[in-house]
Amino acid sequence: MSSSTKKHSPSEWLRIQSRRAIAAWQRDRLPGLQGGLGDLIIHEALLADEDTGLVYSEYLKEDALDFILSVPKWIYSEKDTLRIEHSRDERVWTTLYEEVKDFYNNPVPDPYPIKLDKNHDQMRLEGTHYFRTWIMNDFGESSTSDSLVLIFDTVPPYKHLPPTPFAPVSAVTDASLAADGDKVTLQLPGHSDWKEGDTAYVYWMNRIPEKFEDLDEYVAEVVTTGKGQPVVIDASIVRAVGDGGVFILYVLVDRAGNVSLLSIYQSVAVALGTLPTVFEDPIVPLAKAEDGYLIDQLDAEAGVEVWVKADVALKSTDLVVVTWQGAELPAETVGSAPGEYIRIRVPDDVLLKEYGSGPGNVATKVSYTLLRGTHPMGGADTDIVVNFETLYPGGPDPEWPLPIHPDATKPVVTGQGSGLRDELDGKDTGLDASLEFKLFSFAQKDDKLFFYWGGEEAGTYTVKETDTPGDSITVDDVPWDTILNVGNHPAVPVYYEVWRSGVPNPVRSVVTEVKVDAIVIKAPDATFDHLNSGAVTCASIQATKDHPDGAAVEVLIPDLSEYLKYGEFSKIRVHWWVYRGRTPVDPEEIIEKVTIEEEVDLDEDHPVTGFTYRIPYATNVLPTYEGSDNPEYTRSRANFEYTILTDEEIPSGVTKVLLAFVPPSGVCDLSR
Known part of the structure; x- marks a missing residue:
């Protein structure tokens, strides 16, 4: 099987x-x-x-x-x-x-x-x-x-509409908090599609959130009843957020977790701390009593400001709102400019708009309101006068408040030595300049013209009855002193102003820029200290022997402060050199081993206001004498100069001195 x-x-x-x-x-x-x-x-x-x-x-x-x-x-x-x-x-x-x-x-x-x-x-x-x-x-x-x-349930409360805002709330101050038991009580509105379990999350913020991610932590969580109900905000929360236009809003969340849109916000003025009680009138500094509290076009060009006294009760975060006639200016923070006054600039377009068409003087009210957050604490006002009427019939000028008008064509400057147009060079040094202009179309007899060279007045001209618009008129005497004082510059502004009796606002010409290179700027010469009959002798050397650095020839560098106007500098270059022998011979021989050429920092030891420069005796003076008994070579000729190191170097002149420090004995004894 x-x-x-x-x-x-x-x-x-x-x-x-x-x-x-x-x-x-x-x-x-x-x-x-x-x-x-x-x-x-x-x-x-x-x-x-x-x-x-x-x-x-x-x-x-x-x-x-x-x-x-x-x-x-x-x-x-x-x-x-x-x-x-x-x-x-x-x-x-x-x-x-x-x-x-x-x-x-x-x-x-x-x-x-x-x-x-x-x-x-x-x-x-x-x-x-x-x-x-x-x-x-x-x-x-x-x-x-x-x-x-x-x-x-995926539909939020109020469906897809923002919930109704809180009921309006009065300004919150220390006094109102105390009266309400150290809290603020809000009224949350009811809503018709309320469901059991709807919960309101309440926010107290110093800004408006644009989306949920912008929300701060909620300050209250309230299970709603569907009807109006109170919401309590503790004073500690109010104080933590501080002054301001505070915004209160809420969102509703139902039991399914659906979140409503942000509610429409309600603004609350919060002003904590001591509130000012005294409000001084505002000041317009350019409107002075001596000119009838007038503001004109030149004031507008300079810049019109309103000053408000800074009360001791003010906080740096408080705001000042200035109103110029009918125009309210943007709020300025009190702490933006610490000092006795809060300064508020009035924009040019506001000045012109509030003046209107004039003409002449227009009464103008200037006022201010102090705010803590959005709560107005008080303010004051003052009255001034404004006049922007111009002598040009088509005013205001196109570049207002600058009084420049294109019909007042620019002047032409000619150097009387060089003959150059709108340029001065070395041939014009020491000479007045001439100035030519074409008479403007709106000229009238007795109009007065003031000419300015780099901002300095440089001449006048009064329109004659025989003058005709379009005529060429020459002013020959722009002073050399004015040209010298303004200095070299690639573009010196040259213009004129036209004034007319009874009209407070001038017209200014178009500016000509003149290249000026006619002024040789030179620093003052240095001087030697301790000279004996104009020479450096053994006594001169002995006078310096106790200095920690030893004996020296001392050179005095003068105050250079005024040269800062030509450009900032922090160094100078010094040059010391000595020719062999008492008198010049051909060729002249420089004693090279004693020459000094170096830059010196301007600092605490070498201030720009002047200092002593020391030429060491042992290394840069004594070697000039080589022991010769030839009378021509017991002495030598020293030279010193310095250069201010700006963008364009400014040299001094050369200061010369005879070195005659060898006594009859042949030796300068520094022990004496």
């Missing part, structure tokens, strides 16, 4: 083992089975309310979060068809999910989680939803579970 044993592949063997395990599980489970399938399971993390089945809205709206229902164990067969079905009324059911499970080859966990597609139309509906499991085995026998009841 023979026998054979069938061999199974590894995969077949695993399937056999799986079937045996399932058969054993079914035998164990069958005695305790109840009718139908187990209900679908939803994890408690998805539920805002387990009793009602209210689902957190974020699991329905956010793509990053999955909506998962889990199927409990069922009696598996070879091929099970699994469906998740959905209904709104438990009568009509639609399939949301379907798959065929081959449990023997691909076992499923218990319970079996299924991620539902939230893009199904049924999943987008608000209200009550019913979910059940439908399973059919490989013999066509099907079973269904009881319904899992869930509530979907």
